[in-house]
Amino acid sequence: MRTFDAVHVSKPGLVVVEVAAGDEETALAAVAELGERWATSGPSEVWRVPGEPGVRVRTYADVRPVS
Secondary structure, eight states: OOOOOGGGGSSTTEEEEEEEESSHHHHHHHHHHHHHHSEEOOOOOOBOOTTSSSEEEEEEEEOSOOO
8 A cells, every 4th residue: 555644634624535446547537527526636646456456546635615
């Protein structure tokens, strides 16, 4: 598992979202959908976990309401 720095979630409303999907296209589409709703970092590099099916991708999001 990849780590993330505490600064990524240091304030209320900041989240780290890790998407697991069967293929790269689906994982990236899911992150793109999140980006339509919240301010995100965009997708990380796609990676595979040895011994597990599919791929993973991570994004950082700010889900606080816009004032």
